[in-house]
Structure formats: structure tokens, C-alpha cells
Amino acid sequence: MTSATSGTTTPERVGDPVGLHRVLDPDPATTRVLPQAAWRLDTRPVLWDDEVRVRVERLNLDAASFRQLREEHGTGEAVRAAVLAIVQERGKMQNPVTGSGGMLVGTVEEVGLGSTLGLEVGDRVATLVSLTLTPLVVEDGLARWDGEGEQVPCDGYAVLFGRSVAARLPDDLPAALSLSVMDVCGAPALTTRVCAEHLARTGTGPVVAVVGGAGKSGSLSLAAAREAGATRTIGVVPHEQEAARLRAAGLADVVAVADARDPVALRDAVADAGGPADVTVVCVDVPGCEGGAVLATADGGTVVFFSMATSFPAAALGAEGLAADVRMLVGNGYAPGHADLALDLLRRHDGVRRLFEERG
Template identity: 40%
Template sequence: MQTSLDHDIFRELGIHRVIEPRGALPQPAWKLDNTPTAYPTETLIDVQRLHIDSASFTQIASACERDTHRISRHIIDIVAERGKMHNPVTGSGGVLVGTIEHLDETFGRKHQLAIGDTIVSLTSLSWLPLYLEHINQIHLDRSEVEVKGKAIFFRSNPLAKLPGDLPQEMVVAALDVAGAPARVAALATPGQRVTVLGAGGTAGLLT
């Protein structure tokens, strides 16, 4: 049975979770409500990994002199202040890996999901309410953070189920920047010379 919530565009986009400034979309907002409880129309994810985008991770690691304890503290502070992993210096986020803990029925039908499925977000961390209990490990070589936490997905947020026959790190790295090579393919034509700036990051390498 449908309710008025099923047609609420504010809930579809997650605007109801925005604390500051009120009425903004979650991505450009400064702060989100990251209460780790799924309200109606929301899906709750048990988060195991954050794959922070290359520019953001490089900036944080540099500011913390590549000290993993300081990096952990820095990330925890960002999430505590903003309710999401949204680097205020670079303005970027990344993606997460986790398992579905509570599933909105409409969202589940749309993406053919079930509780317990392992997923990777195709929505930037800068859009998703995130609550971190603690950080277990920092992987300096691949911009990845092992965590214990929760995230909220809204009905408008795309995601993908992780395949079981490919290395997780490779799949997550590719999905993290899937839009970049697709955009280049749409703009470039056969025979053109294309210069890629910033090929040290995942997006540049895959492009």
C-alpha cells in the first residue's frame, strides 16, 4: 500500500536529512543527520570499507604526514563534524562497501536487493549520511579505510551488488570512478589525441 511518503521528492533525495543549510541537497550541504537508524523510505548499510577518492585521500595523508593514527583521527573528525565523509578541502568523497542491514521495500525491488547483500555505492560519500564507530585500518597504498559504521541510502541513490568472481579491490576502484572514462568516451572521437591530467589517480589511469 502506497503512502504519501512514496511520492515525497524530499525523501527520495535525502533533503530531510540535511541539517545545514536547511533545504539544500545532501551533497553540497555542510552537515547531514547521520543517525544510524533507517527512517521510512531509507535503507541502512553496515559499512566495512571506505574507498576515499584519490585527491581527498592524498590531501588528508599529506596533512597528517602519512601517519595512520592521525589520518584515522582526521577522518573521524570530518564525519563527526559533517555527518558524512566529505573532505572540506577537496570537496570530494569516494564510495563505500557494506552489507544491507535494513532494506526499504521499494528500493529493494528497484535494485533487486536482499538483506545481507554486499554492495558498493555508486553515489559519492559526500551525499550519504555516515556514522563511524571506529576505524580498523588505513591502507595508504590504495586510499582505502577499513571501518565499522553505518550509512543511509535514499531511494535516488544508485549502487551495485559486488560480484563474487572478481577481486573486491579491483571492482571497487573501477566503480568509484566509472563516470570519468564513460564521460571521456562520450566526448572523444576515434583518432583524436587526448591528454589526461592527473593520471596518478584511479580516474586518470582508467581513462
């Protein structure tokens, strides 16, 4: 096979579009697992036919993973060492405690002749698939990262599969800002869909509560809910400092303050703000919010869990124990057009952009 960039000839290497050929364990001859479930991935730079190799500029660790690493390791230097150790051991960035990773920005440096991703050498892209399933090599020891923030300057390379998803970076936004938006772009897309379904089913817009409304995914979800016809948007935050930020952003009709880990407090805060909610979107990066989200949601309503800190057994068993007739959705990070939707929300809503820029 001929490389799309180098012109060198390599043996025929036909890859599986979901990346099974990159899984190193368990023994692929006896047990097949997807790259996300695998412990180790093959990170060799030579491409299979449908792959793309990206020169990495920056990683964006997901919020739940970064929080856990900071809590366990304390100092930024120790966090940096922990991330390096994970990538070196596993061939990908997958926090062994949270199971989550993040995404990256980089420049396409080689495209397999069978690739269908529509990318060209030189494109600056953000990957819209998780680092938990992306073969990754760090070549600079993360020397430019102090371990104090979720965005990680990095020199190395990553490999995308035939069914990976990547988006070209827009020219009108800073790369770091685009990366932050694309990292959470699944949340506003699913929020839009669920609100539209409620409107079509009932003829009225839903009451939407977003837990963690001043955060990145939360602010985008509030903006998306309003544009999708919500009759009332409720932003729930943990303390008054966050409440002031969210009020200044103007994204929620009502801002409520409650500890989302206290189910009664969350239920009462949403009720006092005009709930219960027809749609509750959970966008916080701390565990223990499942019961409160269920209690804050009306019978027949929907809870969307957009947090890697969610315990899905706790959510399911908790709803059963509360005799709560609610639909619960796992926040899939992918939906057609999700990146463009999220970037357009940022452009149109100054409050969203301000919250993103305040968080860096």
C-alpha cells in the same frame, strides 16, 4: 510503515528521493540545500520509506582528499583521527578542504518498503554516489586502518536515498579491487562518450591525451579511448618511474613525461607525442593543471576534468585568457552502465588490472 527486514511497525516516514529530509543545516525550514552541500546530515539508523541501510565494510577515500589529508596531518595516525573527526562532526565523509569524499563497500542490512534501488538484504554492494552526500556512522574507530592508504577498513553503517546509486559486487573480482574500479568508473564512461561524439562528428577517431595515464582513472580512460576508436592515445605521467609502468601496461601509443602543473611543458610534451589532442582527459589529483590541459588541446577539442583538485574558475578564465576554443566538461561520476563498463575494461586489459593491483 513496516520494515522490510525486522517486521516492526514505525510511523509513516516518507522521504525525499534526493535526501533533503536528512539535511540538518542550514535550518531546513528556511533554506534548502542538497545533502552534498549541507554541513551536517542526520545519521539515525531508522529508515525513511525509500531508503536503504548498508553495513559498511570498507571506505575508499578519493585521491585528492587523501593527498590533502596526508600533506596536512603527516602521520597515518593523525590522518585516521582527522577522518574520524570529519565523520563524527558532519555525519558524512566530506573533506572540508577539497570538498570531496569517496565511496564505500558494504552489505545491505535493511531496505525500506518504498525503495526503488532494486537491492535486497544480504547484497554486497559498492555505492556509486559520493560519501559527501551519504549519511555515515563509524562504529569501530577505524581501528583496523593505519591511515597509510586510500582504502579504509571500517565497521559502521551508511544510508542510501531513493536516488542513490549502488552496484552489486561481482563474484569474480576481489572486493577491494572492485571498489577501486567503481570509485573512478565515471572517467572511462565519459571518455567513451566524448570519443564517440568526435568520431560521429568528424568521421575520424580523436587523438586522446590522458594526463595521469598511469593512475586508476587514467588507465581506464586510456583503455576506453582505444576501444572507442581513438587514432592515437597519449599517456602523460610526471616521471620516468610512472612512464615505465605505463609502457609495460601497453595502454598508450605514446608515453610522455611532463609536470602537468607546467602549462608549457605539458603543451610541448603532448605536441611532441603527436598532439595537440582532440580530447584531453585530466586524471591527476594535484591542483594547477588547468592551463596546460587547455594548451594541449586543439581548437574545437574537448577537455574533461576528472580531478577533484581542479579549479573550475581557473579553467574557465584560463581558457578565455588564452583565446582557446575548447569545450570543457566537468567529470560527472555517474553515467548509465558506467560500473559494468569499467569492470569489463579491467577484465579485458591486463595492463589496467596490473596498474590497479600495483597501487593496492
